[in-house]
Amino acid sequence: xxxxxxxxxxxxxxxxxxxxxxxxxxxxxxxFCRDWVSETVDGSYPNTVIxxxxxxxxxxxxxxxxxxxxxxxxxxxxxxxxxxxxHKCIGCGACIQSCPYEARYSHPExxxxxxxxxxxxxxKGEQPxxxxxxxxxxxxxxxxxxxxxxxxxxxxxRKYKVLAPEAGTxxxxxxxx
Amino acid sequence: xxxxxxxxxxxxxxxxxxxxxxxxxxxxxxxxxxLAAGILFFAGLFTLLxxxxxxxxxxxxxxxxxxxxxxxxxxxxxxxxxxxxYFWQLYTTMRFESPMSWGAWVLLAITPLSMVWVGSYMKxxxxxxxxxxxxxxxxxxxxxxxxxxxxxxxxxxSVVLGIYTGILLSAFNARPLWNNSILGPLFLVSGMSTGxxxxxxxxxxxxxxxxxxxIDLLLIVIEIFFIFHMIMGFRAGSAVQIAAANLFxxxxxxxxxxxxxxxxxxxFPALLETLELRGFRVPAVxxxxxxxxxxxxxxxxxxxxxxxxxxxx
Ligand code: SF4
Ligand code: SF4
Numbered sequence: 001x002x003x004x005x006x007x008x009x010x011x012x013x014x015x016x017x018x019x020x021x022x023x024x025x026x027x028x029x030x031x032f033c034r035d036w037v038s039e040t041v042d043g044s045y046p047n048t049v050i051x052x053x054x055x056x057x058x059x060x061x062x063x064x065x066x067x068x069x070x071x072x073x074x075x076x077x078x079x080x081x082x083x084x085x086x087h088k089c090i091g092c093g094a095c096i097q098s099c100p101y102e103a104r105y106s107h108p109e110x111x112x113x114x115x116x117x118x119x120x121x122x123x124k125g126e127q128p129x130x131x132x133x134x135x136x137x138x139x140x141x142x143x144x145x146x147x148x149x150x151x152x153x154x155x156x157x158r159k160y161k162v163l164a165p166e167a168g169t170x171x172x173x174x175x176x177x
Numbered sequence: 178x179x180x181x182x183x184x185x186x187x188x189x190x191x192x193x194x195x196x197x198x199x200x201x202x203x204x205x206x207x208x209x210x211x212l213a214a215g216i217l218f219f220a221g222l223f224t225l226l227x228x229x230x231x232x233x234x235x236x237x238x239x240x241x242x243x244x245x246x247x248x249x250x251x252x253x254x255x256x257x258x259x260x261x262x263y264f265w266q267l268y269t270t271m272r273f274e275s276p277m278s279w280g281a282w283v284l285l286a287i288t289p290l291s292m293v294w295v296g297s298y299m300k301x302x303x304x305x306x307x308x309x310x311x312x313x314x315x316x317x318x319x320x321x322x323x324x325x326x327x328x329x330x331x332x333x334x335s336v337v338l339g340i341y342t343g344i345l346l347s348a349f350n351a352r353p354l355w356n357n358s359i360l361g362p363l364f365l366v367s368g369m370s371t372g373x374x375x376x377x378x379x380x381x382x383x384x385x386x387x388x389x390x391x392i393d394l395l396l397i398v399i400e401i402f403f404i405f406h407m408i409m410g411f412r413a414g415s416a417v418q419i420a421a422a423n424l425f426x427x428x429x430x431x432x433x434x435x436x437x438x439x440x441x442x443x444x445f446p447a448l449l450e451t452l453e454l455r456g457f458r459v460p461a462v463x464x465x466x467x468x469x470x471x472x473x474x475x476x477x478x479x480x481x482x483x484x485x486x487x488x489x490x
Contacts, residue, residue, distance in 0.1 A: 016185040036187040041180045052184065064350055070278035071266045090266055091259030093198040094277045100351040100488045102196060105189045110260030164488040166415070167350060 002144040003059065003079035003117055004172040005131070006154045011138035012052040014039060018130035018139065019054075025118060025129035029108050034115040035130055051177075054130065054139060057082060057103040057115040058163070058171030065095035065104065073111070079143065080172065081119050086111045100167040117141070144172075195485040202257040204476035207342040208371070209250035210284065211364055211472065213243040214339035215372015217291060219389075221332035224324065234380035235389065237298045242375070243291040251284055276348045280341045287334045294331060297321050339365035342476075346483060354421035354483040357410060363403040367472055370396040374446075374468040377461050386461060390450045393468070397447045404439065421486040430482045438478060442471015 014037050022028065022035050035056035042049045059082050066074045066082060073088035074095050084095075089111035096104045096112060107113040118128035122141075126132070131139040142151035160174040183193075191197050216239045223229055229236040258264055268285065272278040296313075297320040299306045308314050320327060343364030346355035373393040380386050411422030425434045446464035453459040 014184040019185045032189050033185065033187055037184040038187075039182055039184045067274045068277060068348065070272055070275045070281065071270045072272070073266075087263065088266055089260055090263045091261070092254075092257065092267075092277055093259070094275065094349075096192070096196070096198045097349050097484070098351050102192055102487070105192050106198065106259050110263075112259075163490045167488050 001079040001146075002061075002172070003081055003122070004142070004144045004151055004174065005117075005128075006140045006151050006158075006160065006174045006176055007054055008136075008138035008140075008158075008176040009051050009053055010176065011136040012037070012054060013136055014052045015135065017133050017135060021129040021133035022056075022115070022118075025121075026116070028113075032105055032107070032113070034103075034113065053163075053175055054134075055101070055103075055163070056130070056173065057099075058101055058169065058173045059115075059117060061170035061172060062168065064098040064100075064169060068094045068098045070094065077119060079122075081117045081122075082114075083116055083119060084112050084114065100164050100169060101171070196487070197481075197484055199257065199480055199484065201477065202253045204473065204480045206250045206253040206257070207345065207364065207476045207480075208473045209246045209253070211339055211342045211368025211476075212371045212375065212469075213246040213250070213287075213291065214335040214342070214365070215369040216240055216243050216246075216375060217287070217294070217331050217335040217372075218339065218369060219372060219376060219392075220294065221328040221330075221335065224328040225332065231382075232385050232388070233382065234385055235376050237302055238379045239372075239376045240291065240295050240298070241302075244288060244295060247284060247288040247291060251281075251288070254281070276341065276345045280338075280345055283334065283338050283341055287331070287338055290327070290331060290334065293320055294327060297324055297327075336365065339368040342368060346479065349483075351488065352483045352486055353417040353488075354411075354424065354479070354486040357407055357418075359403055359407045359410065360479075363400065363407065364476075366396050366400045366403065367475060370400060371469055371472040374465040374472075378465045387454065390454055390461075394447055394450050394454070397443050397450075397468075401439070401443055417486065417488055420489070421482075424482045424486070430478055433474070434478055434482075437474045438471050441467055442474060443468075446471070 016037050019033055019035055028034055037054050040051045059080055063082050071088045071090055073085045077083045091110045104112050104114040128141050131141040140151050140154050142149035144152055155174055158176045160176050162171045187193055219235045220240045223232045223235050267281045340361040343361035347360035350356050370393055373389050377386055377389050408422050411418040424430045446467040449459050449464040
């Protein structure tokens with residue numbers, strides 16, 4: 001099993017519903033977020049290209065945050081989902097420094113928090129909250145090792161990119177371009 | 178031109194717009210670790226060279242502060258933790274992939290050793306000293322007998338500790354300013370130089386001061402070479418590395434770095450030490466204090482500046 005997400009930058013309208021859905025589903029404290037929407041504007045007027053991306057932890061296959069964690073609080077769960085065990089985390093901040101995507105933050109209660117791919121929902125066979133709620137259905141979540149899954153097929157047929165591949169972390173969020 | 182903004186208005190404290198998770202505690206921790214490593218290294222080294230009689234401040238007096246520095250360092254690491262009541266888990270796991278983990282273990286090993294070292298000299302330093310416990314007296318006799326072997330262990334561990342203070346940062350691939358292999362040796366040399374400065378401050382013998390000043394001068398030259406080496410390496414590197422070097426070359430840290438670290442922390446004390454070695458009368462405290470301040474500033478600036486360097490996408 002290898003969970004991954006394909007996110008369509010052409011369909012995203014930047015409504016931030018995924019952000020609100022995540023904050024509600026996961027009780028994210030006010031002022032924090034586990035996913036966010038960023039907009040890059042490339043070029044100069046009038047020849048500009050806009051890209052909208054719903055970003056979150058990339059659940060890297062070779063995750064530096066797991067490597068640098070002194071207590072095994074950051075670890076891999078089934079399907080390569082990277083999760084932080086709250087009662088093992090000492091809040092040293094090493095993983096926050098190690099993430100090229102700045103996907104982690106320090107929870108007011110002390111431990112480090114980030115996207116979990118809604119592992120509690122996935123275990124029940126449901127979609128992550130962001131994918132379930134997206135009005136344009138631009139977030140496609142699934143198992144890359146299943147040849148019939150939607151995410152495998154989408155990646156077969158569309159052009160995609162990952163963010164900062166040169167960081168060497170093998171990110172598992174694919175952006176359809 | 179590329180512009181990026183968070184449509185969803187992300188503004189997480191300490192993360193946006195720039196990462197600033199580590200404040201003064203971590204550089205202080207690195208500084209104290211490097212300082213203790215430097216003193217212990219020289220104490221062990223001169224014992225191994227059989228010069229312990231000629232170098233009393235190096236081998237005895239300066240080591241008095243190393244247990245204190247190490248414990249304080251660990252305390253500042255503790256202050257940096259955000260989930261403090263779970264601190265003990267650092268010592269229920271060992272992970273060699275994680276510098277945070279093995280560094281904490283090295284500190285745990287070297288702190289008691291530094292105490293044993295100081296303990297073995299207590300009676301020499303304070304003639305009236307008594308351990309009040311027969312067991313401790315026997316332990317002391319034992320440490321004095323095997324001091325030579327203890328010196329070997331201390332020399333090795335202090336080098337590991339000194340390099341570790343740099344590797345803690347350089348292991349982070351996501352922070353281009355830190356992610357260079359010269360940082361470990363650079364922090365080691367800088368730590369040794371601060372250690373030498375403390376020894377010079379505490380020494381009363383002209384012979385010892387001269388030797389340590391010469392060593393310190395050499396360390397400063399190596400440090401300056403490493404710094405240029407690092408910046409040149411960045412400038413010849415990828416876009417993120419060039420951006421990292423530019424923080425010090427024209428960027429927001431230029432003045433702080435070149436004035437407080439390079440000029441006041443390295444070049445000026447080196448000049449004063451050279452004058453002193455040439456026979457001019459320079460109060461030894463001046464270069465020593467400058468070196469200590471420069472050493473702390475260097476770590477502080479590296480930690481602050483490193484956090485704002487990142488991958489661009
Ligand atoms: S995106 Fe960051 S937090 Fe997520 S797995 Fe990769 S390195 Fe870790
Ligand atoms: S902050 Fe917590 S999860 Fe992150 S590296 Fe430290 S102990 Fe591990």
